[in-house]
Amino acid sequence: MIDQQRSTAELDGKIALVTGATKGIGRAIADRLTQAGAVVISTARTKPEDMSVSQHFIAADLTKPDESTQVVNEVNQRFGGLDILVNNMGANTLPAGGFSALTDAHWQEALQVNLLAAVRLDRAFLPRMLSQKSGVIIHISSTSGLFPIWESTMAYSTAKAALNAYSKTLSNEVAPSGVRVMTVSPGLNKTEAMAAFIEQLAERTGVSTEMMTQNLFARLGGVPLGRMAEPEETAELVCFLASPRASYITGANYIVDGGNLPVV
Structure with a gap:
């Protein structure tokens, strides 16, 4: 009971910003940090109607430097800075088909969404963290950065691999x-x-989404746990890493893939 109470309130008083926080993993992370007692600021392009009223929302397209600056200014003016920054925003929405399907504009988009948006926010919020000698930055990457698939994730995988290297050097x-x-x-x-x-890939190859899901599992070499993760399972790890329980952890890349990655 004591451990449960400590876990529930372990982020009391902490100010956290989660990007890409209205859907999927980002939303699960924002909700989990809120549950742990943090004051959570969420940002994305648009606010969903069913978003938690306990979270402060800032609408912004973080691929645009001026909108990133607006987020930084609002956070600093209203909250005085951050204790926790979770750079979750990312996307793999570019054309499949390998190198010939990708233009310069596609490559620029992949880097802006999956790398440079995080770099800009880190650069803006780090000075205060450094001056107070405390803070946590978590970058949400992807196993695609370690296991690229040329048919469907070439630019995305490249950008995420760059994010991994940047995160390590920054740490x-x-x-x-x-x-x-x-x-x-x-x-x-x-x-x-x-x-x-999956629907995009299924339409492109002319198979059902169920078949494409199985094909994707096979292309990745199988998932030993036999299923996709629930976003809340990833969010649980993020909350732990943001907490004092992880006080001696930095510079690491945590894989949450059900045992899929075929390397140690």
């Missing part, structure tokens, strides 16, 4: 000042974005 720089930086790389999660991705 080495700021750890001596008390700021922890980590990466979480989910595998297949049962989200709206994943459903849309």
Whole structure:
């Protein structure tokens, strides 16, 4: 009972920003941090009607530097900065088909969504974290950054691999000042974005979504647990990493994939 109470309120008084927080993993993370007692600020392009009233929402397209600046200014003016930053925003919405299907604009889009939006927010919020000698930054990456599939994730995988390298180097720089930086790389999660991705592939190849799901599992080498993750399962790890229970953890990339990744 004592451990449960500690876990429920362990982020009391902490200010957290979660990007891409209105759907899927981002929403699950925002809800879990709220449950743990944090004051959660959520940001995405549009606000859903059923969003928790306890979370402060800022509408923004973080691929645009000026809108990122607006988010930073509002957070600093209203909350005085952050204790926890979860860079969850990311997307794999570009054309499938390998190198010949991708233009310069597609590559720029992949980098803006999956890498540079996080870099900008980190750069803006880190000074205060460094001055107070505490803070947590978590980058939500993907196993695609370690297991690219040329047919469908070339630009996305490349951007996520860059995010992984950036996250590690940033952690080495700021750890001596008390700021922890980590990466979480989910595998297949049962989200709206994943459903849309599978539907797109199914339509392109002329098979059912059920068959495409099985084909995707096979292309990845199988998932030993035999299912996709629920977003709440990934959010549970993120909440732990953001908490004092993970005080000696930094610089690591945590794989949440049901045992899929075929390397150690």
